[in-house]
Amino acid sequence: MATKTYGGVAVEVDDEGFLKKAAEWTPEVAKAIAAEVGIPTLTDKHWKVLEFARTDTASQGQSPGPRRIVASAGVSMKELYELFPKGPGKLVARVAGVPKPKACL
Amino acid sequence: MENATRKIAIICSKGSLDMAYPGLILANAARMAGHDAMLFFTFWGLDIVNDKKVDHLHMSPLGNPSMPIPAMIAGLPGMEALATKMMVADMDKLQIPHVREMIENLADAGAELYACQLAMDMFKLEKKDLVPQVKDVISAMDFIDKSEGAQVIFV
Numbered sequence: 001m002a003t004k005t006y007g008g009v010a011v012e013v014d015d016e017g018f019l020k021k022a023a024e025w026t027p028e029v030a031k032a033i034a035a036e037v038g039i040p041t042l043t044d045k046h047w048k049v050l051e052f053a054r055t056d057t058a059s060q061g062q063s064p065g066p067r068r069i070v071a072s073a074g075v076s077m078k079e080l081y082e083l084f085p086k087g088p089g090k091l092v093a094r095v096a097g098v099p100k101p102k103a104c105l
Numbered sequence: 106m107e108n109a110t111r112k113i114a115i116i117c118s119k120g121s122l123d124m125a126y127p128g129l130i131l132a133n134a135a136r137m138a139g140h141d142a143m144l145f146f147t148f149w150g151l152d153i154v155n156d157k158k159v160d161h162l163h164m165s166p167l168g169n170p171s172m173p174i175p176a177m178i179a180g181l182p183g184m185e186a187l188a189t190k191m192m193v194a195d196m197d198k199l200q201i202p203h204v205r206e207m208i209e210n211l212a213d214a215g216a217e218l219y220a221c222q223l224a225m226d227m228f229k230l231e232k233k234d235l236v237p238q239v240k241d242v243i244s245a246m247d248f249i250d251k252s253e254g255a256q257v258i259f260v
Contacts, residue, residue, distance in 0.1 A: 066137055067202070067210070077213035087139020104130055105201065105210075 006032035011097075018093060018100050022057065025097030033095045038086050046083055046095075049073050053096035063093045065103030112141040114252035116259045120152030122162040122192060122204070128260040129153075129207045136214040143255070144211070145248045146239075147221035150260075151228060154220060154235045159205050163189045205236065212238035219243045219251070 004013050007028030012020040017033075019025055030050060034042050042050070052073035057063045066088050070077050084091040093101055113135040117128040128144060135142040152158040166172045166179035166188040178184065193203075202210065212218065220235055220242045232242055243251070 066214075067200075077210050081136070081214050085139075087137055089134070089137025090139065104134060 006036075014100075016090075016094075016100060019097040022054065022097050025054070029097060030095050033097075037091050037094065039084065039091075039095070042095075043083070045075060045079065049075060049080065049083060049092055050096040053092050053098055057093075057096070057098040062103075063096075063098040063101040065089060065101045065105050066092075067105040068103065110254075111135075112143075112252075112255040114143045114145065114248075114255035114257045116145045116147060116248075116257065117150035117153055118148045119260065120149035120158070120162060122164040122189060124260060125150075125153045125162055125204055126201075126207075128258070129204065129211065131258060132216050133207065133211055133214065136211070136216050141255070142211075142214075142216040143251065144216060144218050145221060145243075145252075146219070147224045147245075148227075151220060151224050151230065151235075153204060154208065154218065154239050155230065156234060156236050159208070159236060160203070162204055164192050208236055208238050219248065221245065221248070 002013050002015075003010050005011075007026065009024065009026060009029050011024040011029060014020055019029075031042055034046070039046070049069060052069060053064055056068065056072070066077065066080055069075070069088070069092060070080055075083065080088045090100060093099060113132065115128045115132050117125070119125070132142040132144050146154050152162060163185055165185050166174060167176065167185070172179060172188070174184075208218070218239045220239050222242050222244045225231070225242055232239070
């Protein structure tokens with residue numbers, strides 16, 4: 001099982017880089033993963049999306065896709081793609097420390 | 106892991122409701138995963154981006170061996186409307202957006218939408234007849250040029 005160190009914290013990740021245990025996530029881990037995927041600074045809007053992804057995953061049992069994020073996190077589809085330009089479908093979940101979404105939308 | 110150069114080009118050649126979604130969903134999935142996506146609407150596929158038709162796409166139960174009804178009955182008047190209504194209801198239940206919203210989402214997500222010039226001429230359409238998300242009307246050769254290096258999917 002792969003272990004990576006993000007922001008000084010050793011976390012377990014799967015083959016695609018998603019955290020295996022959401023509980024190992026910290027804001028510092030998020031910042032380090034974000035930097036790795038080309039987001040140098042996490043803005044308030046990023047945090048709003050990440051917090052939604054974490055609470056939604058905890059309550060729904062699966063991580064949200066872009067459609068669900070846009071419906072509830074207070075950002076537009078366009079903004080979401082500006083915040084996570086290399087693909088919000090995967091990257092929101094990766095930075096938020098939740099599993100890869102199964103949603104197709 | 107981050108394969109930034111991957112590019113998907115999807116040709117949408119059919120205008121029925123059940124043939125509209127696969128291309129739109131795949132293009133959207135490509136953008137979700139961070140890949141470039143372009144769509145080329147040609148022939149009946151133009152209906153998907155025709156402003157007057159996009160909200161009224163139908164699915165036909167005829168000639169579809171997957172439909173659980175005999176062809177004789179599938180051909181009766183009203184069956185197409187019924188099949189369409191049932192499909193839309195099922196998709197609404199799953200909160201799948203309608204085609205117009207899918208197209209808006211795709212444009213917001215940075216996918217590029219193009220219409221086929223030859224098909225436009227055949228159906229006597231102009232750019233103003235299309236939804237505003239269509240970036241340009243291009244020739245088949247333009248599509249080949251623009252999709253250089255892309256993985257092409259024909260629907």
